[in-house]
Amino acid sequence: MSVIPARPSDVLGASTLDRAHEWLIEDLRALIRIPSVNPPEPPAHDGERRAADAIAGLLAEIGLAPQVVEPYPGRGSVGARLRGDGTGGDPLLLLSHLDVVPAPADGWTHDPFAADLADGYVWGRGAVDMKGTLAMQLAVIRLLAGEARAAGRDPSSDPVPGQTRDILFAATADEEAGGFAGAGWLVDHRPEWLQAAGALTEAGGVSLELAGRRFYPIQVAEKGFAVYRIMVRGAWGHGSMPRPDNALVLAAEVVRRLAEPGPIRLTPVMARFFDGAAAALPADAARLTRAIAGPDAAASERALEALCDPMYARAARALIRDTVSPDMLQAGTKYNVIPGEAELIVDCRLLPETDEPAMRAELERRIGDYLAVCEIDLVHYGPAVESAIGTPLYDLLETTIRDHDPEGVPLPAMPPFATDAKHTARLGIPTYGFSPLRLDPEERFLERFHGIDERVSVDALRWGLPVLYDVVRRFCG
Numbered sequence: 001m002s003v004i005p006a007r008p009s010d011v012l013g014a015s016t017l018d019r020a021h022e023w024l025i026e027d028l029r030a031l032i033r034i035p036s037v038n039p040p041e042p043p044a045h046d047g048e049r050r051a052a053d054a055i056a057g058l059l060a061e062i063g064l065a066p067q068v069v070e071p072y073p074g075r076g077s078v079g080a081r082l083r084g085d086g087t088g089g090d091p092l093l094l095l096s097h098l099d100v101v102p103a104p105a106d107g108w109t110h111d112p113f114a115a116d117l118a119d120g121y122v123w124g125r126g127a128v129d130m131k132g133t134l135a136m137q138l139a140v141i142r143l144l145a146g147e148a149r150a151a152g153r154d155p156s157s158d159p160v161p162g163q164t165r166d167i168l169f170a171a172t173a174d175e176e177a178g179g180f181a182g183a184g185w186l187v188d189h190r191p192e193w194l195q196a197a198g199a200l201t202e203a204g205g206v207s208l209e210l211a212g213r214r215f216y217p218i219q220v221a222e223k224g225f226a227v228y229r230i231m232v233r234g235a236w237g238h239g240s241m242p243r244p245d246n247a248l249v250l251a252a253e254v255v256r257r258l259a260e261p262g263p264i265r266l267t268p269v270m271a272r273f274f275d276g277a278a279a280a281l282p283a284d285a286a287r288l289t290r291a292i293a294g295p296d297a298a299a300s301e302r303a304l305e306a307l308c309d310p311m312y313a314r315a316a317r318a319l320i321r322d323t324v325s326p327d328m329l330q331a332g333t334k335y336n337v338i339p340g341e342a343e344l345i346v347d348c349r350l351l352p353e354t355d356e357p358a359m360r361a362e363l364e365r366r367i368g369d370y371l372a373v374c375e376i377d378l379v380h381y382g383p384a385v386e387s388a389i390g391t392p393l394y395d396l397l398e399t400t401i402r403d404h405d406p407e408g409v410p411l412p413a414m415p416p417f418a419t420d421a422k423h424t425a426r427l428g429i430p431t432y433g434f435s436p437l438r439l440d441p442e443e444r445f446l447e448r449f450h451g452i453d454e455r456v457s458v459d460a461l462r463w464g465l466p467v468l469y470d471v472v473r474r475f476c477g
């Protein structure tokens, strides 16, 4: 005999969930067809604004009173509120971003902005980052607004039946370039769009198979970033007489030194992640998992190679250390002129508790005696953020995942990249990456982000929708 836990989504009935899933797929495809590319480029310079307007139209159609802001031309964001009766405390925020990274069509199986539905996937730029989750959030809003209307209520002003907290929905511009024209602007100018007891946004709650077990890392922290410009000074000269102080030759050595992986440092969140994973794994895999997180870098590397495919190994390496990636190098004016200077741009990602001075000190340590020819300037900086694990909302995320996949193991985790959580952190809002998807074990999900042939599985979205609905209903009920 099995006991089926009471899930609010079970009450909806199969046909209502099917209809909501259809909305999700239709909305996702419509959003992919709006090329909201960031940085904006003609002819799509106002893609974010058009995406915001499309969503506002849809929200108005289902009875809400959405608002659109456009702080800079073409850079639109949309927000809406779905009311509870006010007895449950502060709202829940469903936060997403409208923008996508550019997608030159070369190499794609399907046009990146055609939103083809083929082989069980919705294809296109933004399918995973993050219009799929955005459409899932919209589907939950559609369901709740429908429940209000079915009870004879006006969803723009009346509470949804059984809902005690407000739900805030915000889909914002500019996340892919730092969020300053989107979530960052809202924090400064429309904090009431965001102020909540907790927020759910992208990139966590996606299944990951390891040694036959299925895990759901829930994003509770994110790395910070520091971008540096390093000017390497050498001597100008004639290309017919090579010299070792050619700035490009010096820069090549600086790049080599910077690219060395740094020491391992385990943050509390990642320690809990590796402990939790090891506890759920068979003995051999558990031993390797502990070695990955251990202080011995060589043993960690051997364990990564034995346990993980290269995609996950790259991510894991980045989660246990501050990283340095030299990404741009410019020098030279003519083929026969030895360059006297070279400009190097370095992308550093910081663990929680590594601050900017510490990162700079690490760069200086790596560059060593070549510092004499280098001048280091900070270009951008955003600190790491961490949300508490012990909150009722976080507990609910774990419980609800388990209710929908009893064999799945939810764990707190940190992704190697940044999201808009750095902005909501300024308002003190615990923000979790939660876009529930149960993937086929073969799915190369991490490679889909910003990648060629970005696509999301229709079945994975079908699994995730009632999970997100249950989280929202339970937290706001």
Ligand SMILES: [Zn+2]
Residues within 6 Å of the ligand: 097, 129, 130, 175, 202
């Ligand atoms: Zn994203």
